Amino acid sequence: MSDRKPVIVGAGPAGISAAVTLVAAGLTPIVLDEAPRSGGQIYRRPPPGFTRSRQALYGFEAAKARRLHEAFDALAGRIDYRPETLVWDMRGGALHCLSDGRSSEIAYRDLILATGARDRIIPFPGWTLPGIYTLGGAQIALKYQGCAIGRNIVFLGTGPLLYLVAYQYAKAGATVLAVLDTAPFAAKRRGLPGLLKGATTFAKGLWYLASLRARGIRLESGVGPIVAEGDTSVSALRYRAADGVEHRIACDGLAFGFGLSSETQLADLAEIPFRYDAVQQQFLPAREVSGRTPVAGIYLAGDGGGIAGADAAELSGERAALALLEDRGQAVDKPHLAAIERTLQRIAGFRAALETAFPFPADFAAAMADETILCRCEGVTAGEFRRAAAELGAAEVNRAKAFTRCGMGRCQGRVCGPAAAIVLAAALAVPPERIGRLRGQAPVKPIPLAVTA
């Protein structure tokens, strides 16, 4: 069945470059994507009829966005592209896809999973108030439909996206009141030598910072406990600055995030073994730099296999496609493979420096107040979760989920899972890798009961 079409899940930078590579080798891949248009999160395209320029939408990345969009558009007729398609389950060589209210099966022999990433959040008191968005969500509002999440906005969290989104909002004309980074200034200095290796990316980061500073926007590092206030929606943010002084900022929009988590549910359903990644502080599916996984015929590309950013995603998509071709017995350009792998490894070094400079504030999660809602879907507080550990004897995250329902709601732990693992690990005084990870269960995202098969 070597003639069976390879399947790519995801049409972000990784999926697109995988498709381009397979088409160049004479194959006709099936490309499945949840979004109505290709581009993924980073190069997301506005709906038809929206007229903001690529420059306005993507800034420094406009040229890359154009190249990738054009490359994908040029594949029309040479790939089997199915937008607005959710792969909700997979087993036994078949993907179960939801599209337009119908579920259908696609058999595969070779599969490239390019499922991308989502915001990583840590709950704080008030985080479920309307007007509070993730950084990625805030960026999508702006990029996709030209909407801002509020008029007077605070940006909070850590990671490069914090400064990028704040910059994009300021540039689009929103009032950015403050950018509050939980990472201490010292961490950024520690990460500096590694960051300098990613010179261009680093320079862009400096540009965003300088631009925010030039606009007179308050920038703070080492920000402590945070509380969002408001009755029907967010009206103010309270925080403790690095010097211990408490502040309160009135605002009607708040965007927050603490880096990204890989979307690994399909890799989990594919039974790829997972291991704990100390840099990313997440369990990740095992993959070689080539994208190969321990499961024959399944390849991982892009942030879905570990966060490395859009440039790495593009390269890893190409690399995974080349691995697929190699495994099908096609000749590939070996020096080119080696060059891709070298670049990917260099980017990985830069990522490690980024994680040093913008550390995921695990202590922030561990110190979550008992009354804070940890799982918003099921309304489970951090205190109830800790009680499951202490009184009910849950030594592992799936057990704590079973006792408390934390992670059992609409998001199936995609939102609360990372923070919940840290809360539990801290409550039990064990390292997070001992807590395990929430097992993936179909459907990957909710599907309607009225779906027709």
Place this chain on the structure above:
Amino acid sequence: MSEHLTADVAIIGGGTAGCSTALHLRWRRASVVLLERGVCGSQASGVNYGGVRQQGRALAELPLARRSREMWSRLAGIVGTDCEFMTTGHIKLARSDADMGELEAYREAVRPYGLELELLGRNAIRARYEWLGDAAFGGSLCSEDGAANPRLVAPAFARAARAAGADIRENAEVTGIERDGGQFRLRTTDGLEIRAANLVNVAGAWGHEIAARFSESVPEDVIAPNMCVSEPLPYFMVPNFGVCGGSVYVRQIPRGNVIFGGGRGIADRERLRAYPVAAASLAAMQQAVALVPRLRHAQLIRSWTGIEGIMPDDIPVIGPSRTTEGLFHAFGFSGHGFQLGPVIGAVLSELILDGATPTPIEPFDIARFTLPAPANP
């Protein structure tokens, strides 16, 4: 590292049956060690539908089920929490005249056991449960049936047993079982060695493996009931229901989620894993929507399954071994053991300590598989 323990009773299996047995034995001062390969309630006891149902059971099971039902009412007193047990009522729906006939006959058959069922015709059932769709032709209501949260029950029994002095060992897989000098000697992977005068085999889908070590070979197969749950909806459906033929069963919890099952997933008994199957979930969704049309607006958020042991005659093995003194079995609950879990502890503790139980269990004798059937006179 080795550790030696001596107990009156060793129990293999930390499901509800095993944990309840440990608790009942402790109430009567017997010393108990329970060995569970994973964590208590992580297999069939913890991942089932959660129905606490008498209606529809084989008549042979009714004395046990009646006694267990009485225990469910007292659960908070027994284990310190009600495990979300609710007397919701259970309806068995008919979808045809033939189904109604079957329900009527069943109602007559269960009367001697003290189980009261109310038959509802088409108009009555639609008037009482306006959420039912056209597919419902009639049904039988057992008002004293209910449901509980299966994730909580076995762990609650385990905690209660431990508090009562039982030695409950989780992550303790039994690697060796011997009988010598009138005692059982067990060894676990982490070097624990136990001597006990009595051994209880409540190992669920793996019960036949223990039985086989004592020359009692039984045909226990496995099933993986395919389960689904929706996002929370406003609470509208108090009773839980199944259908004649058993192809779908549905309940809503006060939290709002609708839990339903139907069809089979994949059970991998060797790797201790079970997988829900998309086709089974889709078929159950379709049937659930046909029976309760308002579910068409809901979203499925999760599917799951678990490994359950099933016997060829769909009723469990319960009772003393026919080959080995001091060995007692209770396994192969065939997909409907959850309701029986609590009473199994009572019955096994009586068998062990008194040599007999007042609850009739003859139909579950392991001899029905291991001994030749008696010749007709």
